[in-house]
Amino acid sequence: MARAKFQAPKGTQDVLPPTSARWERLLAAFAQTVERAGYGLLQSPMFEELAVFQRESEGADAVRKEMYDFEDKGGRRIALRPEGTASVVRAFVQHQPASPWKVWYATPAFRYENVQAGRYRQHHQVGLEVLGSADPDVDVEVITIGWEFLQALGLRKVELLLNTMGTAEDRVRYVEVLRTFLQARIGDLAEEDREKVERHPMRVLDSKRTETRRATADAPAIADHLSDESAQHFEQVKVGLGAAGIPFVLAPRLVRGFDYYTHTTFELVPSLVDSAQATILGGGRYDGLVEELGGPPTPGIGFGSGIERLLIACDAEDVFAGPTARVDVFVVDVTDGSHAGPLTAELRRAGIRCDRAFDRKGMRAQMKAADRSGASHAVIVGAQELADGTATVRPLRAAFGEHQDAVARADLVAHLTALLAASRPTDLSTTTPGKDHS
RNA sequence: CUGGCCGUAGCUCAGCUGGUCAGAGCGCCGCGUUGUGGUCGCGGAUGUCGGGGGUUCGAAUCCCCUCGGUCAGCCCA
Numbered sequence: 411m412a413r414a415k416f417q418a419p420k421g422t423q424d425v426l427p428p429t430s431a432r433w434e435r436l437l438a439a440f441a442q443t444v445e446r447a448g449y450g451l452l453q454s455p456m457f458e459e460l461a462v463f464q465r466e467s468e469g470a471d472a473v474r475k476e477m478y479d480f481e482d483k484g485g486r487r488i489a490l491r492p493e494g495t496a497s498v499v500r501a502f503v504q505h506q507p508a509s510p511w512k513v514w515y516a517t518p519a520f521r522y523e524n525v526q527a528g529r530y531r532q533h534h535q536v537g538l539e540v541l542g543s544a545d546p547d548v549d550v551e552v553i554t555i556g557w558e559f560l561q562a563l564g565l566r567k568v569e570l571l572l573n574t575m576g577t578a579e580d581r582v583r584y585v586e587v588l589r590t591f592l593q594a595r596i597g598d599l600a601e602e603d604r605e606k607v608e609r610h611p612m613r614v615l616d617s618k619r620t621e622t623r624r625a626t627a628d629a630p631a632i633a634d635h636l637s638d639e640s641a642q643h644f645e646q647v648k649v650g651l652g653a654a655g656i657p658f659v660l661a662p663r664l665v666r667g668f669d670y671y672t673h674t675t676f677e678l679v680p681s682l683v684d685s686a687q688a689t690i691l692g693g694g695r696y697d698g699l700v701e702e703l704g705g706p707p708t709p710g711i712g713f714g715s716g717i718e719r720l721l722i723a724c725d726a727e728d729v730f731a732g733p734t735a736r737v738d739v740f741v742v743d744v745t746d747g748s749h750a751g752p753l754t755a756e757l758r759r760a761g762i763r764c765d766r767a768f769d770r771k772g773m774r775a776q777m778k779a780a781d782r783s784g785a786s787h788a789v790i791v792g793a794q795e796l797a798d799g800t801a802t803v804r805p806l807r808a809a810f811g812e813h814q815d816a817v818a819r820a821d822l823v824a825h826l827t828a829l830l831a832a833s834r835p836t837d838l839s840t841t842t843p844g845k846d847h848s
Numbered sequence: 849c850u851g852g853c854c855g856u857a858g859c860u861c862a863g864c865u866g867g868u869c870a871g872a873g874c875g876c877c878g879c880g881u882u883g884u885g886g887u888c889g890c891g892g893a894u895g896u897c898g899g900g901g902g903u904u905c906g907a908a909u910c911c912c913c914u915c916g917g918u919c920a921g922c923c924c925a
Contacts, residue, residue, distance in 0.1 A: 417915095417916075420915090420916070420917090475849080475923095476923075476924090492924095493924085493925080494925095519925075521923085521924080521925095523849090523922085523923070523924085524849080524850095524920095524921095524922090525917080525918080525919095526918085526919065526920075526921095527918080527919065527920090528924095528925075529923090529924075529925080530925095533925060534925090535925060537925090602921075602922085613922095613923095618920095618921080619921090677925095685919085685920095687923085687924065687925075689924075689925065690925070691925075692924080692925065713925095714925060715925065716924090716925025717925085718925080719925055720925085740885095742883090742884080742885095744883050744884090772878095772883090773883050773884060773885095774878095774879095774883090774884075774885080775877085775878090775885095776884090776885090777883095777884050777885040777886090778885055778886085779885085780884090780885060781885040781886050782885085782886090788884080788885075790883080790884075792883055793883080794883080802883095802884090804884070804885090806885065806886080807886095814884085
């Protein structure tokens with residue numbers, strides 16, 4: 411990249427075809443999975459009043475620092491959404507829909523932070539939320555859908571990590587116990603983790619430093635400090651997942667930074683991706699968030715899933731097979747160039763995916779373009795065809811043989827439609843450009 | 849915000865103890881007789897070596913700054 415006057419801002423990226431086709435497939439897989447379960451699409455603004463995203467909690471300072479916030483021309487404090495949940499909850503509070511409210515979203519999310527493997531300043535998430543029910547069966551449904559989504563994508567090597575945060579009261583008690591434990595062995599913790607003991611002791615548990623890991627190996631687990639109510643809730647979730655046949659691993663160190671998180675917390679982690687931030691789908695119950703945003707006490711649960719990270723995991727498992735063909739038919743015009751336009755328009759109206767060359771290319775160049783397009787057939791029109799009132803249908807892939815037909819113009823659409831319908835079930839690799847005819 | 853590594857044609861990279869060092873492969877374009885792609889052969893175009901400054905007779909090669917990429921901390925999708 412010698413020099414381009416402008417380039418995409420740091421931490422953002424352009425996704426060009428054909429790579430973008432993977433996005434289309436992923437979005438389609440998600441929409442299909444959640445709509446089947448009765449979730450509706452929520453479209454909400456990509457920015458909100460800053461306060462919607464600002465919480466008082468352990469991690470508030472860090473969150474604020476990573477926020478893309480600014481003052482608009484009316485003097486309002488605005489922030490680009492850093493994640494999906496807050497906007498959904500704000501919309502819930504504003505419109506007061508009937509409970510349980512089950513919605514999904516697909517959105518960009520912005521965080522002003524340094525770029526790293528699987529982390530960007532603008533990334534994209536799909537996710538869902540259920541507001542208005544505290545039933546542990548909802549937890550099971552939400553986790554199941556997350557799981558099913560990854561299955562639908564073709565991901566197989568994924569681990570479900572599960573934990574509970576208990577209620578707010580449970581956590582206050584637990585944090586005291588934990589802090590006492592950590593204080594007793596603060597000297598064994600990694601230098602960088604010591605200051606966390608006072609401010610957010612639970613964060614010490616998910617430190618990646620080996621000294622800290624070793625020193626906290628037998629740290630008290632929140633699961634042992636739950637109220638009966640919390641323990642029961644968690645138990646029902648585990649039983650429900652078992653009944654659904656979804657394997658999970660208890661992860662006592664899996665914690666969330668915000669106070670509004672309660673009960674079930676979970677993450678889905680691809681086992682083939684070896685990077686510091688591998689989680690491709692994460693979520694949990696947040697029974698305090700609606701109230702924080704000015705609504706009535708309302709339980710909620712949901713998850714968000716990062717598209718870029720999902721795609722990294724998909725690549726690790728190689729779930730997106732060979733390249734796909736952009737079109738099925740390519741029109742080659744060797745007359746004065748006046749026939750390609752009307753002919754492609756006619757075919758497209760008939761539902762046939764087709765393309766053509768521009769710029770009055772020679773036949774050789776047009777055939778080359780036809781091959782590159784991935785089309786399985788070229789439709790050739792020249793002086794000879796004009797005279798006969800036909801078009802030549804020439805197969806471009808080995809699977810269709812070498813024989814080319816002169817087809818009457820009136821029969822062309824029907825001929826092609828039949829040809830393409832017959833080839834549909836065959837796998838895509840037979841239409842890979844440039845790999846046939848030995 | 850802190851630190852490591854990196855930045856040469858569209859892509860992947862070689863060159864980097866300063867002096868034919870501006871290159872390779874792929875891709876792209878054209879040609880191989882008049883209308884047939886993918887294979888093969890021949891030919892061609894493209895880079896102020898990320899940007900700026902400095903050292904030097906001379907820098908893609910050394911130094912500084914800056915921008916960008918990448919990985920890690922932190923945080924999280």
